[in-house]
Amino acid sequence: MTAYTATVTVRLKHGVLDPEAETTQQALERLGFELEDLRSADRFEIDLEAADADAAAERAEEMAERLLANPTIHDYEVEVAAAAT
């Protein structure tokens, strides 16, 4: 078994309204920043032990499917790296 860190990024599907991101963008613009668009996402960093990177990714994907993401509104991606020692 090897220690991995799986990073699960959950973001709204393209086209789904994100009022919090819009509000954040407006606040940045009020501070004088120039920007075209702003998107927000949730990132989960999961430390786990697995036989190999594929097994770690598979488990993290199942976590995203069953809890971390809501398939109605979210897309997600999983990246796996050897845990920092």
Place this chain on the structure above:
Amino acid sequence: MTVAVLRFGGSNCDRDALAALEHLGVDAEIVWHEDGLPEGTEGIVVPGGFSYGDYLRAGAMAARSPVMAEVRAAADEGVPVLGVCNGAQIGAESGLVPGAFTTNRSARFQCEHVHLRVENADTPFTRAFGEGEVISLPIAHGEGRFEITDDALAALEADDRVLFRYCDADGTVTDAANPNGSKGNVAGVLGERGTVAVLMPHPERATLPDVAGPNGAGTDGTGVLAAFSQ
């Protein structure tokens, strides 16, 4: 009929629901989620509140608690289930109904009275009304915007599973009357069985005469909760 009003950590409309049901003469009790559904449960209310602090997404944690598996099994057997506000979010997260309730278009918590058009009067929750009738109920939510794919919404509409839509006082469904940006102005939907319903507005806050008042909530919630008083 013995109705179980579920209580999770962070539920806060459980006692309101109990009081409203008792006012209608319904035998109801509050059930702590870890205790599971009592034997002989003949109706289930998943009440409003902020279960688990709305962590991750409103309703996400409670939806995955063991008692919700019991609720889904009971719903499959035809036990009437009503999810209100956070209960609607839990219902959507747990798959009792399709779609999701997410952040209001305004990005704000909204607490106000709304008008609703009864889209389907042939359900236990709307039998007291006529199709197209306009009723008034209060809302109080920050994450009540109904999101669903266009195809899935079309399928819901084809199956007559939209229960209520936000509308103006005349019953016209307009964008201005949509308090939270819900797709299709949808305020409440039915599950696969017509005995399962979730809605963001609060019928239990518009049932007791003491809070109805001339400027109050009215008593239209009575008709929704009448599903449990047969």
